[in-house]
Amino acid sequence: MPKVRILSLLFAAILVVWLGGMSPVHSQPMSASSESNTEPTFFQTVVDHPKPAAATTTDNSSIPVDELKLLVKPLTLEELQNEAAAWFFLLKQKVQAISETEIAIKHRNRKIQAMEEAANAVQNAQEAASAAAQPSKSEEYSQIEQAKEQRKQSIRQAQQALQRAKKAAVNIQSDYSLRATVEQAEIETQDKKTLQQAKEILDKLEQERDKKEPNQSKYKKIAKKIETLQTAIADFETARDKEQTMEPDAPDYIEVSQNLAITRENLQAAIADAVGFPGIAGATFEQQSISELEAIAQSLQSDPNLEKIRSKLTNAIATETEIKNQLVKDVTELQGERTLHIDRLQTILDEIDKKGGLIAPYQKYIQAIRGTEIDVRDTSGLGVRLMGWWQSEQGGRRWRNNIVIFTGILAIVTPFFQILGWLLQQILQRVGNTPLLLRQFLVVSVKRSGILVGLLLALAVLQVNLGPILALLGGASFILAFALQTNISNFASGFLLILYQPFRIGDEVQLLDIWGEVEAVTLATTRIRGFNGEAFTIPNERVWQNVIQNNTGTRSRRIYIRIQVDYYENLAEVERIFRETVRSHPFIFDNPPPYILPWEYTNSTICVGLCAWTDTQKFWDVRRELFEMIQNGLANANIAIAYPTEIRIGYQQAKTDAST
Template sequence: MIRYRQKKISILFGSLLIVGAWWLPVQAQQTTNSPNEQAVTTEDSTIPKAVTTADPTIPIEELELLLKPFTKDELDGEAQGWMSLLKTKVKELSDAEIAVKRKNRELQKTKEAVDALEDAKKALKEGTDTKEKIGTEPSPSGGVKAKEAAEEAQEALEKAQESVKEAVKQGEKTEQDKTSQGAIDQAVEGTQQQKDKAKTSSSEEEVAKVQEQIGTISNKVVTDEQEQKKTEQGIDKAKENIEEAVDAKAEVKKQVLLNMTRLREERTALSDRFEVVLQELELKGGDVESYKKYIDAISGIKVDVSDTEGTWITIVGWLQSKEGGLRWANNIGKCIGIVAGFSILSLIVGTILEKSLWMFPNISVMLGQFLVTLTRQGLFVVGIMLGITALEISIGPLMAMIGAAGFVVAFAFQNTLGNFANGLMILVYKPFDVGDKIEVAGVNGIVKDVNLVCTTINTLENKIVILPNNSVWGNVITNETSSPVRAMFLSIRISYRNSIPQAIQVLKDIANSHPLVLEDPGPWIDTGELAEDAVKIWFLAYTKTEDYWTAYCDISRIIKERFEQEGIVIPLPSQELYISEAMALEEGSMAKRFKDNDLPLEEVMPR
């Protein structure tokens, strides 16, 4: 038992020594490496400071060259620097937009105050007219009407007072807002005259005085003519002061809108340079998706169509801006020029290629036409793509969209793409050419046109037949005009009673004497078949392909005429009937009647 316990203690002690021997070096190594790892982590988390942002108006070409040697980490710093500049500019633009909206509310309240004063003046005038009418035409109810008119005038004055008060409050609210006031102060930076025009505090103070004056008058019931005149003069003065305030506010709003045009121009310039940085960063493996989304989110112009004056100033300002209308006009001009230039170039190159194809006799007409069309349309498409690039539109997403759509189109138009592939096979292997007489898919005629989708054939009946290239390439094609020499084969029947050598000699004389029959290869004429009702002589002669039908028809006519002259019979198909004696003697049988010629042949053997 004691030995067992000693052994157990020894094993436990040894295990502790092994664990200690392993743990201490590892812990020491971790302690040794810890400062280095911490330094690396600290170094990686430190983003280099942006260098290219020192001049926000740096030309884009210079910025591209300046960014070339930068590493990914350095470009991350540049991206954040340009992001900060762009964010600041967007903040200024947003503050200006807020200022315009608040100025619109000020103008609205001020114009409402002017309208209220005008209504009050009309009410006082109506009260005066009522009073004068009662004075000339007294009546028991005249005093009541005069009092009602005075009360209406007083209500109108109180309403005007309230409108003026709201206009003043709105102006004070705008002045107290640091964001809007900062945008306004930035907008009116310039000459002292412009600053004086933009100041509206003095006008608002006058409006406040008028408000107090209207409040004093409106507490009285207007019954005296002198008091009425004072009230009308006060209203006119208030209206004049408020109209001056409207003009001043409108001028400030105009200055802010013009400043917004400048800010948009600066924002666009910063966005362009920021995109150059992002493009370089993306090429070197950086993540730029969030930056691009930010640029897309802050780009563009928002127009408040309810503000007619603001909309007009915004549109005119954008049209006159270097980074707006002028830039787009220049880009559109470039686009039109590039497309027009490539259109002209495609016609010139296509014409030169078409004239040069005669140097390559192995190229078929339809392949030549295909190459010319492909060249012209290809150059035109290249021109369109370059024109789109001139509009500063990235063709990368466009190509990706075309690629994605191509899969769907390929699936939907499988047969059409099959025609396209077969059209290429026809163009490459040249089984026929334009102008050849062919027979394919049961159609016989002359090829008029071949493209990548279909083949057009003009039949002998002058019918136009359009065959899909699938049907053309998938069937047996017989080309009757591919060779310059064509064999003319005739199977001529003569009677067994005629001499075969005589008939062959006559046919040889016809072939040798005919001007369209070629001597090399020469004609071949011999006995072909001993048929049931005639001897068939095979006539084979060669002629030029273009003379085939002329020679065929002419020789057929000459053979008929010469055979008649030589007494050679061209037999018709016939059949001999043998009637037995028993059938001929049977009373009433058809055979007896036929033998006795009692029944015409047509009735005995109806057709």
């Protein structure tokens, strides 16, 4: 194998070893329990008997990552495993909540879909009933009967859809995990409606009060209701805002939630007192929804008011959609909290990895729970989900900040390396003895490396683990080293050509039976322009592996002229003419001195050679002038230049007749 190819493979192997060494690999001794047939639990694959209760960093689940790094640095490996187990439990609880909320959204979508089918069926029944009640003169009896039958069929379809909606509501009500998940969204939705209703009633009471005289008894009753309702609204809003701004794991969260429930009941009681009738107490939203669906289905069996039924279904669908959208907002917030827990667990795992612990099971779990599945058929929920992600702290805001940081680092590092390349070019130009190709290669390498350095630095600032990326690059380079051996050999040869400079651009070279002027040199190829205008592109591997004759590699170049004269000519006179010719030419160097000598005898002539040195840049002009001066000098001395004479003797055989 050629040396250059061996050198390129050696470079690739060194690169793979270097990149592969940057991603640490830890080995763990096999415990005796692993030899048993019992399937190990999650934590048994990480550490024996972790103690999450002994963790100290989970007291504040929103602790900044930089502070957490400082807290875990002095911990031992055993203590770090306890911290990792505690953060893992928090993460698992959050993932469980996300899964339950997503399931609740799917159940809610089924219920909404069934109610929408029922509303559409009621609308179809309403249109069929209208067609049957107001027949035109041109319509036949069969068409009217067909419209009536269509009405009945639509009502049956509506009843079937209502049964499916009721079944979905019953499933939500009977499933404890679903009911607990949906309950908060239902409460928040009902709170919005209750608060809006209270404010509307308050406006009506104030308008009614303004119509009364202050000394009237009704005025005082209305004023008392207004005062009670205003107090209930203010207390409820204060308790709600306080509960929304508090973390669920805060010590006072339970007390604040209980206070919110009390203010909610007081607001409902104030509304009931203001309108003069009590509200429905003790029933959840889902129970009320089931009762309402049963009432609508019962109405469809008797003489139904289709317009009123469709209006009730439309209002119910709007309420269900609000609850569903609230669930979507909740799951978006939970996903943001999941990201926070992953970041903090990853911080613990990085420290464990530094101290020789095993983190592979944790990493696999994190990879498995990352990402979000989106139901594109749920158009309203999709919009809410995207908007919530865009506005969330760990979603859109985080990505926007990361993009700004990433772009800012690239905008700073890339111009910096461009300026650094320009400064390097100025320095190399002032040094003077740096080859042009090497100077261009170094400057371009510095400028282009700025992009790579900027990308790696930006990824590092964003806390992206560069180990897998560098390992991937190392593996890819190892594969490419074998798949592209010739190309890599060309690159290595091109680098050696640029480094050692056997020729430069503009030099006259003879290479591989090619004689011409070097036009360009890249890492892969060398381009030579022949004297007849040909363009030769030669792979650098072939250039480096063959003999390179650079005719213009030095400041001086020797001119060699050989002339043949007859045997009877005076050689001393020929030498005198040669000597006077070179002495009279202004561009022939005295050092080294020119020399003239008879070269050889041929069959009919004597060869006389002339060797003289001149400036490389003027070689061809001086050579041409010497030829002219020698030719004129020999002609003036009546010395003829011999030329070979060839005499051919042959014969032609006469053609004879074939018959003779």
